[in-house]
Amino acid sequence: MKAWRFYGFNDLRMDETASPVCKPHHVVVKVQCVQPSVTEAQLARGIKTLAYERIKKRLETEAPVQLFGHEFCAEIVEAGDGVSKFQVGDRVAARAKLPCQDCSLCLSGRSTLCRKGPVIGFDLPGCFSDFALLPEIALVKVDDRISHSEAACLQSLSDSVAAVETADIQVGDTVAIFGQGSMGFECMQVARNCGAGKIITVDVRDEACQKSRELGADTSINANQDDPVASIRDLTDGIGADVVFECAGGSPLQGLSGVKTLTQAIDAVRSGGKVIGVSWFGEPFPVDIDLLRERSLRYLFPDISTSAHLEYTVRLVASGRVQLKPMITHVLPGIESVPQAFEITANKGKYKAISPAQVML
Numbered sequence: 001m002k003a004w005r006f007y008g009f010n011d012l013r014m015d016e017t018a019s020p021v022c023k024p025h026h027v028v029v030k031v032q033c034v035q036p037s038v039t040e041a042q043l044a045r046g047i048k049t050l051a052y053e054r055i056k057k058r059l060e061t062e063a064p065v066q067l068f069g070h071e072f073c074a075e076i077v078e079a080g081d082g083v084s085k086f087q088v089g090d091r092v093a094a095r096a097k098l099p100c101q102d103c104s105l106c107l108s109g110r111s112t113l114c115r116k117g118p119v120i121g122f123d124l125p126g127c128f129s130d131f132a133l134l135p136e137i138a139l140v141k142v143d144d145r146i147s148h149s150e151a152a153c154l155q156s157l158s159d160s161v162a163a164v165e166t167a168d169i170q171v172g173d174t175v176a177i178f179g180q181g182s183m184g185f186e187c188m189q190v191a192r193n194c195g196a197g198k199i200i201t202v203d204v205r206d207e208a209c210q211k212s213r214e215l216g217a218d219t220s221i222n223a224n225q226d227d228p229v230a231s232i233r234d235l236t237d238g239i240g241a242d243v244v245f246e247c248a249g250g251s252p253l254q255g256l257s258g259v260k261t262l263t264q265a266i267d268a269v270r271s272g273g274k275v276i277g278v279s280w281f282g283e284p285f286p287v288d289i290d291l292l293r294e295r296s297l298r299y300l301f302p303d304i305s306t307s308a309h310l311e312y313t314v315r316l317v318a319s320g321r322v323q324l325k326p327m328i329t330h331v332l333p334g335i336e337s338v339p340q341a342f343e344i345t346a347n348k349g350k351y352k353a354i355s356p357a358q359v360m361l
């Protein structure tokens, strides 16, 4: 089969490799649609973010190596012994971070807290290839009402569902979301489904603000034109938002905000309110803990998404309660397009992309 393999950072080559051999509790899938996540597009270029050291070590010791590709839609072509939930011909998507199923946390029903399990695309080969071997526990069956393109976004949506659940939104809460990339859009739409009252979004791109209003934001602020903190305070009688999702932070090398939007999120939330940290920053930075303490702020990080979250994403999209199509701006033909998808995803601002660029196989 054809598979893209990394020989180092910035060195991606399409090779002819052996197709994966099925094993118990796993399936072999034929990939239909795959997209790099924003994190993967950064890691491919050696930009520091989540799992940078882990990927660097794999490149130094194992290259050439198949990396990334956990956001996909694929069809099962072979099911291993012990697979009970899926059949050949089923279309599936996956969650990325898997429990080890063996530690005391996993065995006591707290597998979302396990950090010993593998991550698809980081520890296991993902789907930048014709075929892939995947563990059954990662998968969800895709409803017929969901397209290949939409299904490739379900992994990201399941993380956004977990983030919104972590926020524990109360009915009528004012929710602000910094960043209207894929996870910002997803958090906004899931928050609407979970009882959010007033929804305020922030981005620096007019097209993202426009799309955000179309998808349900009551107000969308272009932070290049208006001060988002002052605007959010104006819209909340000076109090601040009950919940703020920070989805814009990260490396400025890729058009992200650095830590600026985290500072703004802290300034825009009300006393006792919650800031949900969705972004990865790639480096440490100083935080005024006394400020958080004085205002009784909660700075929370999302739980890892579970099978239940992933199955909920299927219902959300199949029923139309969350729209993914308007966020899919770039769809490329054929496995040869993978490097172009990484380029677009790494520079979404330049290409006016909202979600990562997709490749149809």
Ligand SMILES: [Zn+2]
Pocket: 099, 100, 101, 102, 103, 104, 105, 106, 107, 111, 114, 115, 116, 117
């Ligand atoms: Zn475990």
